[in-house]
Amino acid sequence: MTEYFEVHARDGAARLGELRLRDPVTTPTLADAVVVDGGSLWGTDRDLPEGSEAELTVLPHRAFPAGTDPTVQDSFAVDYPDVDYPSAGVVTAETAADYGCDAYVLSNAQGVAGHGASFRDELIAVREAVPADTALYLAGVATPRNVATLVAAGVDLVDTKRARVKGRQGRYLTPEGEYHLDELDELPGAHPRDPPLAEFTREDCVAHNVAALEAELRTVRTRIRRGRLRDYLEGQGRHENWLTASFREFDQEYRYLEQRTPVIRDTELSAASEDTLNRVEIQRFADRVTSRYRNRFSNPLVLVPCSARKPYSDSQSHAQFHRAIGYRGHVASMTSPIGVVPQELECTYPAQHYDAVVTGDWTEGEKDFVATVLERYLERNDYPRVIAHVPGEGYRDICERVADRVDTPFEFTAVDHPTTSASLSNLDAALSGELKYSKRERQHNTIRAIADYQFGPGAGDDLFPDLRTTSRHPKLQVRDGDDTQLAAQVPQYGVLAFTLAGARHWAASPAPTKRVEIDGFVPHGSVLAPGVTDADADVRVGDEVVVEGPAAFGVGRATMHGAEMRESTRGVAVEMRHVEATEDNA
């Protein structure tokens, strides 16, 4: 059971946590001052340390360095006793398990840090074998340059050992490089306390390296708080190849990252490199649009280019398209890196949260991604025809590729630029004779489309066979025949939030639900992990969840993924929105 560590916030696999010592410590951080080594059992037998609440005690261990054969690890592995003070066990992917410690130390970090694929495999194996609410400590490997990558993979504790040794060797470390003092003409990224180069000793180099590591950890913690560590890594990781390799390798392990990536958040997502295409948020949106969402309009599809302003409908260009279309076509925006955004989902995370670098030039990777999404979209959704109102270059190229592969006929209406009067009048003419859809149809289809996206294929119809909407996009309210409010569209994220009546309606409907079961109490405010008795494995941070127990029924938003709720003994699992007692004595 974890008693001395708690995760407070998550950003993908990275966590902002707290080592709950006598003087609590915010992680990710340097462990030097708080870790005490109970010693190696390779050379001698040892008594169990007395331990203290003031420090994290590494229990006596037989550490297996990188390259230790699994057979040897298996026969020499030690068991860690239960202790009542903050403790850490030394493990590798081979030996990692729940030993009841608050933290785990990876003993072969020297071997895996530096190799993207081995680092990924080892980290995922260990992280998945130990409870989610335990800290992971990688000793002797952190540098200012690699620490963001270590943390992004799920590491909570690092130390200054490597930085100090490098300093003694006259190697000057920065978040972008490693320089030998003899080769420097000036000190890049010098800290205020660094003396000038002419007086700079190796002692100073040690101090500089430690300060640089501390500074980088402050950057990393800030990025986690803002939910923007990945954006940082896509840039900073470029300074060393294994770091870039590492986040690419992790992107290949979609399952691990997807489980840890929130489904909604109020954070800008910067699309500045082709690696952004592989982010969970992007892949998940594309996947849900092409496997869950269903078009309910019978009008032609009008493909338009995205706009820098979000949501798209707020932009000047889209206002012009809108005037020409006049509700006679179903609008979907084509964009890199999101793919295809149907009009109902233009507020849905991350459609209104990303900011892409726009030069007008598309890479082959971007074209291929968007074309694949569009093709899958058209395979799933029937349209009488597609009006591609897109500029030349990438957009047109993509549409032409897809037109060759699908049966739906394409016509192109833009000349030069889609906002020229000639183009807009072509668009208007192409839609002549099409019937307008009503505001009611538009609003109902929006709610159902969001439900599909959020809960699963068919969920819109399963949840809301009949519905009434009040208020206006993007703050629509969903009501039943008795005018009872069931849900509301959340404008910041473009998802639905249920009322208590709505949650009951959801739970009783054939639509897939995500459930968290709790002990016999009535949670007000939040559900803590120890109160969770079970949780669906597919629950993600940000998901709408039904919370149910012997004494209560309610609805809230998950702040942990499902497995984490089940494994954890500390931390907030669900932020409750509505709850009611279901027992008289509750």
Next chain:
Amino acid sequence: MSQPSPEVYERGRGMDAHNQVMREIRAQKEETYDPHEPTRVWLDEDNTPDGVYRSLTIILNTGGCRWARAGGCTMCGYVAESVEGGSVAHDALMDQIERCLEHERENADDPADLIKIYTSGSFLDEREVGAETRRAIAETFADRERIVVESLPDFIDREKLADFTDHGLATDVAVGLETATDRVRHDCVNKYFDFDDFVAATVEADAAGAGVKAYLLMKPPFLTEREAVEDMVESVRRCAEYCHTVSMNPCNVQRYTMVDDLYFEGGYRPPWLWSVAAVLERTADADAIVVSDPVGAGSDRGPHNCGDCDDQVQRAIKDFDLRQDPAVFDQVSCDCEATWETVLDAETSFAMPLTR
């Protein structure tokens, strides 16, 4: 004395695991060797209880160590130098001796006074070197002053040693004790005998009028730099109570060994030459000759410092070997000494090696 043998001691989970893994590693080696050629032979100078002698060192190819064939020591790649089939006949072994004598005749003006014979196993194990061969070799070198033969403690007995002492040869048995700490010898080195067996072997040698030279291994796998240094200081002191010479040798990374696997994956670094110097300096007052011959010094796979000072420190060690004067180490210094000190302080077994 008790007679531990590889067979009865091959038990216990850790040893089973080490042996299984080492067998698999060794099986990757396919080369075989000509049984009529010695593995290696060279001329050198050695410090002995009777002063510094010119020496002829012979690595006899006997088919190798039986313990190694069971799996064996985690750092030892010498079994790879064995011959196919596992044993070498008397005539072939005598051919090897003749080759060594030729080498000596071609490269030295006079015969060496000290002969050292190693087999990468046990010269006194009659399954490696039969009694007939042992006696013939003793006869061959009867006119020299001193002889050293290598053996595990279990094969040391006074009758075998009498073959040499009867010729008036000052005889020493070189025993690969590796460390005085049983737990390290068992779990890190994977050697099956105990320090008590070594002590018993020194008693047996003494009864034949022979001496024992202990060979220690600095930094087997799984120990940090500081643990390795402390293990050696302690081991030198304990050995000095039982033998006149201690050869304290830093581990090097030999192919087809567990150490090589660790090294390849980034989990092992041979010791620093500063560590060797520190042990020699700290044990200079021990009542024994303490020497060290760092094989592969200065290379990545051998004991090394930063690359700039390796030759200098190695020379100081050689100087110490002959003169036993710790002042030789006052003459060497380098910036990397501070790095080594940081490693000693900061390296834990869950954070090693801290630097290559």
